[in-house]
Amino acid sequence: MITRRSLAALAAGTALAPALARAQAWNPRRTETFTEGFPPAGRRPWAEQVPQLRVGLLGGENEADRLGRFGAYRELLERTFGVPTRLFPASDYAGVLQAFSARQIEVAGLGPSAYAGAWLDTNGGVEPLLAAEEADGSISYVAVMVVRADSGITSLEQMRGRSLAWADPNSTSGYLIPRFALRRQGIAVDGTGFFSRTGFGGGHEQAVVAVLQRQYDAAVTWASGQGDVNSGFTRGNLRAMVDKGMLNMRDLRIIWTSEPIVNGPHAARTDLPAAFKEDWKRFHLALPKAHPEIYRQVERGAGTGYREVRHEDYELIVEIRREEAAARRRRS
Numbered sequence: 001m002i003t004r005r006s007l008a009a010l011a012a013g014t015a016l017a018p019a020l021a022r023a024q025a026w027n028p029r030r031t032e033t034f035t036e037g038f039p040p041a042g043r044r045p046w047a048e049q050v051p052q053l054r055v056g057l058l059g060g061e062n063e064a065d066r067l068g069r070f071g072a073y074r075e076l077l078e079r080t081f082g083v084p085t086r087l088f089p090a091s092d093y094a095g096v097l098q099a100f101s102a103r104q105i106e107v108a109g110l111g112p113s114a115y116a117g118a119w120l121d122t123n124g125g126v127e128p129l130l131a132a133e134e135a136d137g138s139i140s141y142v143a144v145m146v147v148r149a150d151s152g153i154t155s156l157e158q159m160r161g162r163s164l165a166w167a168d169p170n171s172t173s174g175y176l177i178p179r180f181a182l183r184r185q186g187i188a189v190d191g192t193g194f195f196s197r198t199g200f201g202g203g204h205e206q207a208v209v210a211v212l213q214r215q216y217d218a219a220v221t222w223a224s225g226q227g228d229v230n231s232g233f234t235r236g237n238l239r240a241m242v243d244k245g246m247l248n249m250r251d252l253r254i255i256w257t258s259e260p261i262v263n264g265p266h267a268a269r270t271d272l273p274a275a276f277k278e279d280w281k282r283f284h285l286a287l288p289k290a291h292p293e294i295y296r297q298v299e300r301g302a303g304t305g306y307r308e309v310r311h312e313d314y315e316l317i318v319e320i321r322r323e324e325a326a327a328r329r330r331r332s
Contacts, residue, residue, distance in 0.1 A: 029281070030133065031288050031305020038290035039282050043082030046273040053077060056096040056108030057089040060168060060203035060237070065244065069297045076294060080283060092203065093117075093170030100126055106272060107280065109298075111222075111264035112314055113172035116321040118267065119311070128265030128314060129277055130284050130306040134224050135234045137304050139313075140260035142225035143173035143181075144238075146252045147218045148211060156187075156256045160194055162217035165201040165210050172317065173222035174204055177258050180320050190331075204237040205246070212251060224301065225257065235301030243300075262317065265309050281308060 057066050066089045078085040088105055090096045093114050099105040100118045110118065118126045131139045147153040167174020179189045188194045201207025207219035223236035230249050232238035241247035266284065268277050288295040288305040296302050
């Protein structure tokens with residue numbers, strides 16, 4: 001399964017059948033059916049090769065809030081596996097990709113485009129392990145375009161001549177998929193044809209703040225697309241901002257929603273021991289039931305837990321990322 005639906009509207013000629021057939025032949029483990037319980041504490045044999053655990057954290061949220069959300073998670077990892085655990089909060093998505101390339105981190109939770117970028121940058125040197133499931137058990141989310149509720153803008157067409165903030169150049173929902181989808185609709189996305197200007201907000205949270213502060217007319221960000229829109233949905237950047245008191249959803253209007261996008265994975269370097277990667281999977285498959293508050297904090301909301309994923313689940317995103325890179329080279 002690549003997404004909750006086929007993404008055919010986005011693919012526009014990309015052959016999905018082979019990837020879908022491979023995905024359907026696989027039976028991944030899921031939190032809902034995982035019965036082994038939370039892993040017991042104790043140092044593992046793989047610690048000889050992984051003497052410290054370095055976890056990359058994507059940008060898009062201020063560093064203090066990120067470290068606060070992941071503090072109990074870091075302590076739990078350290079207690080469970082008996083190795084020093086450090087968090088590496090990058091200022092932007094590129095920082096985590098560079099850390100993977102330099103072998104400065106072992107694992108990170110990535111968006112699908114960031115995973116595709118890391119996979120391409122390292123020539124297949126990272127692999128996906130798990131992805132978060134949403135409230136309905138799917139592993140997909142959506143990109144949304146938001147404007148101020150008092151802007152008078154009620155449709156994408158009314159964005160003609162207005163400004164748009166992307167979140168981050170390595171974000172799937174905050175850049176890659178909106179650009180891809182809008183181009184397929186015949187909308188110029190470089191700020192010279194349809195939009196008056198486009199720019200980067202510096203992350204998902206910052207891009208939405210830029211709209212609230214009238215620096216841009218609209219921004220794109222991510223949401224589960226499920227649950228109460230007035231609460232920012234069940235999970236995502238909007239929900240996190242609502243929970244932190246940074247946003248009242250009455251102040252925003254959603255004017256565009258993408259087709260479903262496969263959730264980004266927890267990814268690890270491929271050169272790490274197989275036993276480490278298996279322990280990482282077991283830890284997270286059991287985490288939502290054993291430590292629900294830690295799970296909710298790191299996932300910015302709630303779903304049904306985690307599911308194993310494979311590289312095949314992200315092949316479409318890799319191809320879209322390649323296309324975007326080729327288009328960038330042509331422009332330059």
